[in-house]
Amino acid sequence: MSVNTLLIGLDGATYLVLDALMEQGVMPFLQSFLAEGVRADMRTIVPPLTPPAWTSLMTGRRPGEHGVFDFFQLEPESRHVRFFTSHDIHSDTIFSLASQNGLRATALNFPSMFPAPKIAGYVVPGWVPWRQLRLACWPEGLLDSLKNLPGFNQRELAMDIKLEERTTEGCADSGEYGPWIELHTRREHNWFDIFRHLTVENPSALTAVLFDGVDKLQHLCWRFIRPEDARPLENDWEHKIRALCLEYFRRLDGILEQMCALVGPETTVLLTSDHGFGPTRTAFHINSWLERKGYLAWSEAAATWDTQGALLGVSQVARHTWMLDWTRTLAFSATPTSSGIYIVINRDGNSPGVPVSDYGAFRRRMITDLLEERDPRTGQPIVEHVWTREEVFSGPYGDTAPDLTLTLTDGGAISILPSKDLVSVRPDVAGQHRPLGIFAARGPRLRRGVRIGELSILDVAPTIVHTLGLPVPGEMRGRVPEEIYEQGAMRDRPVRRVAAAAPVATSYDESAAIPKMNPEDEELVLERLRELGYVE
Ligand SMILES: [Zn+2]
Numbered sequence: 001m002s003v004n005t006l007l008i009g010l011d012g013a014t015y016l017v018l019d020a021l022m023e024q025g026v027m028p029f030l031q032s033f034l035a036e037g038v039r040a041d042m043r044t045i046v047p048p049l050t051p052p053a054w055t056s057l058m059t060g061r062r063p064g065e066h067g068v069f070d071f072f073q074l075e076p077e078s079r080h081v082r083f084f085t086s087h088d089i090h091s092d093t094i095f096s097l098a099s100q101n102g103l104r105a106t107a108l109n110f111p112s113m114f115p116a117p118k119i120a121g122y123v124v125p126g127w128v129p130w131r132q133l134r135l136a137c138w139p140e141g142l143l144d145s146l147k148n149l150p151g152f153n154q155r156e157l158a159m160d161i162k163l164e165e166r167t168t169e170g171c172a173d174s175g176e177y178g179p180w181i182e183l184h185t186r187r188e189h190n191w192f193d194i195f196r197h198l199t200v201e202n203p204s205a206l207t208a209v210l211f212d213g214v215d216k217l218q219h220l221c222w223r224f225i226r227p228e229d230a231r232p233l234e235n236d237w238e239h240k241i242r243a244l245c246l247e248y249f250r251r252l253d254g255i256l257e258q259m260c261a262l263v264g265p266e267t268t269v270l271l272t273s274d275h276g277f278g279p280t281r282t283a284f285h286i287n288s289w290l291e292r293k294g295y296l297a298w299s300e301a302a303a304t305w306d307t308q309g310a311l312l313g314v315s316q317v318a319r320h321t322w323m324l325d326w327t328r329t330l331a332f333s334a335t336p337t338s339s340g341i342y343i344v345i346n347r348d349g350n351s352p353g354v355p356v357s358d359y360g361a362f363r364r365r366m367i368t369d370l371l372e373e374r375d376p377r378t379g380q381p382i383v384e385h386v387w388t389r390e391e392v393f394s395g396p397y398g399d400t401a402p403d404l405t406l407t408l409t410d411g412g413a414i415s416i417l418p419s420k421d422l423v424s425v426r427p428d429v430a431g432q433h434r435p436l437g438i439f440a441a442r443g444p445r446l447r448r449g450v451r452i453g454e455l456s457i458l459d460v461a462p463t464i465v466h467t468l469g470l471p472v473p474g475e476m477r478g479r480v481p482e483e484i485y486e487q488g489a490m491r492d493r494p495v496r497r498v499a500a501a502a503p504v505a506t507s508y509d510e511s512a513a514i515p516k517m518n519p520e521d522e523e524l525v526l527e528r529l530r531e532l533g534y535v536e
Contacts, residue, residue, distance in 0.1 A: 005269075011211065011212040040451065049071070068088055074342070094208075095206065099121065107208050108191055189251070191210075196259075207263075226279065229279040277432070286414045301323065302418065328352070334402075386406055471498040
């Protein structure tokens with residue numbers, strides 16, 4: 001048994017950064033990988049957000065078809081939010097499909113995998129608080145068997161951000177950035193060690209490892225990684241931080257080389273991100289904008305609301321919803337991560353909200369207003385594009401998604417808390433997600449050294465399923481891109497498509513209780529989101 005397909009995920013990787021690093025000699029292995037394989041830009045879903053994007057990559061489906069839209073799930077009735085779990089994925093994944101077809105599958109550090117699906121293979125989920133990691137792994141006892149690996153550190157592997165206690169704007173000097181970057185370098189080695197151990201011990205036909213330090217470093221260290229987007233580095237400590245960032249990528253390159261060497265030349269290796277990245281300087285205070293337009297009203301209590309500590313755990317994310325006057329609010333944004341707006345609908349004719357018959361006109365007017373809004377400092381539009389729910393969340397699970405989703409001109413994030421300014425400016429350039437991620441592949445039947453046109457993140461799952469020798473399920477929206485294969489490869493081994501099956505047989509035990517996080521554990525996860533600037 002050997003690894004047939006190795007998927008290496010680099011969260012947030014963009015050729016904008018990687019090309020420069022290859023040019024500077026920081027990533028020589030990646031350079032040779034691309035020279036011997038296929039390279040493409042890869043367009044992600046809207047919004048370009050980690051959990052729905054990886055879930056789309058793993059399922060080949062759009063968010064409305066698999067059910068994950070955000071880091072959080074909004075309970076429409078109560079307007080409370082909770083963290084999403086693997087039970088929110090109403091769809092097969094590449095891992096469950098492989099397992100159902102008698103192939104072993106291993107998934108390391110992927111989101112949306114907690115609680116772990118009971119597949120033939122290994123699962124160590126990502127985004128799990130360290131105390132829950134032991135119960136989160138599959139098969140049972142897996143974590144105990146990993147603890148003897150040299151350098152294994154459960155807290156670092158999982159989400160114990162208490163180790164760092166940095167915030168997005170909080171890293172003021174080298175003394176704070178340095179250990180944080182080195183932690184992420186160690187974490188990637190930790191994941192690599194687990195991959196190596198499991199692959200040597202009992203390889204899986206489909207093996208997938210996600211390295212997420214790329215995303216983290218680009219969020220906080222964009223100005224050091226690409227000073228040309230910000231300002232020239234001045235002090236010694238700034239140059240030192242840049243050197244540490246480059247060292248992270250140099251070590252990551254070494255990990256990629258060792259992974260490819262371990263699986264050997266007969267393995268098809270796919271290297272992808274979940275979205276791209278770019279610089280950002282601002283945040284748009286969406287709920288304050290809605291208030292100015294008369295769509296939203298804060299309650300009288302909002303002025304005196306203690307925004308810190310009044311609520312525990314994940315409830316804090318949507319704490320502003322406690323501050324809204326629901327008798328006068330027609331639209332609101334629930335989470336800063338979604339860049340989405342919900343419209344309150346008056347379904348029975350007697351409740352506050354927009355009457356059903358006015359919904360279309362109301363929404364069109366809001367789109368026009370959003371596109372016309374100008375940044376008071378620059379006179380430039382704030383919102384580049386507004387997506388309707390039907391455009392980006394069509395599918396059986398789309399009805400809990402936001403009514404509107406924004407793409408901001410600055411590529412930045414929204415803020416959901418009240419503010420006197422519509423647009424706030426960051427003290428320094430930060431990194432934020434963009435639509436174009438990376439795709440690269442090298443393997444036995446693949447073309448060598450070619451750059452092809454843009455692919456979709458939805459193409460990855462069908463490609464993996466095809467590489468495993470399985471028929472591509474009709475539910476997968478993407479295609480197997482023939483242009484990545486050598487001439488004749490498709491003729492020898494054509495893509496087999498099978499009709500969409502009846503409701504998906506998930507590999508999750510639907511009746512099993514979802515482990516409940518206590519507020520303290522939720523706080524650990526939130527801490528990580530806060531650190532990246534997602535949550536306020
Ligand atoms: Zn991501």
